[in-house]
Amino acid sequence: MGKLTEQKTNQSKTYGNSYPLSVKQKVVSEIKSGAFSNRSAAKRYGISRNTINSWVIEDSLLTFKLSNLREEVMAKPVEQETVVKKLNKQVIELQKALEKANLKLETLETLIKVSEQDLKIKIRKKSGAKQSKL
Template sequence: MATKSKDKTKIATRKPWGRLSDDLKEKIICEIKSGMLSQRAAGRKYGLPSSTIGKWMEKHNLAILVHSKTSYELSAMDENQETKLLKKKIDELTKALADAQLRNVGLETMIEVAESELKINIRKKRGAKRS
């Protein structure tokens, strides 16, 4: 109990531009991933915007994808846990793909609008002559 109030006090008394330690960020993410708190509830508990916590979660998920230890984790799990982990990983990857596709569509739209309003060609023409 003492650690919870200590963490809460630390966050409440920090300067607005102060950064939180990676250990505390990790603790908040673990509470959310374990299902103890929702992202919004964690934001209320620790006095942080839920969008900030969401960005931490995205970075954490990307770090997990890059430094994946699933082969080690899978060998120590039974089939049910392995299935749950794989489904969770599929959901995370599906969400990451959807985000990337949405970003791509947004960038394409931005280029089209800029080309039509500024009346300049931004995209490189295929098959252009070499000099």
């Protein structure tokens, strides 16, 4: 194969040469597959070893970050299931508390009604009535 230096780009160079992403990926994949060492790839493509080393390191970091991101994404459904279970449990507890409160209210209303009938006095406060001042 010929040298890839002809594929260098002239896009906004700040220092040195920049290479297309396809070149970087090709060189790194050949090194990772074991087809070439960093040194032999540098000689073959006419690219400095430091540049190739930085590409390999950059690729390794990206791979590491992607694997961490995948783990986080895979863990989220488990966390969401836990949250959903907790919320469902809380809903059931609140429904039971509401049922208990409604039963208590019904009992108190029945007690007031029976007391009013037996004692023949009005226990319930009229709506709009003001509190007495003591």
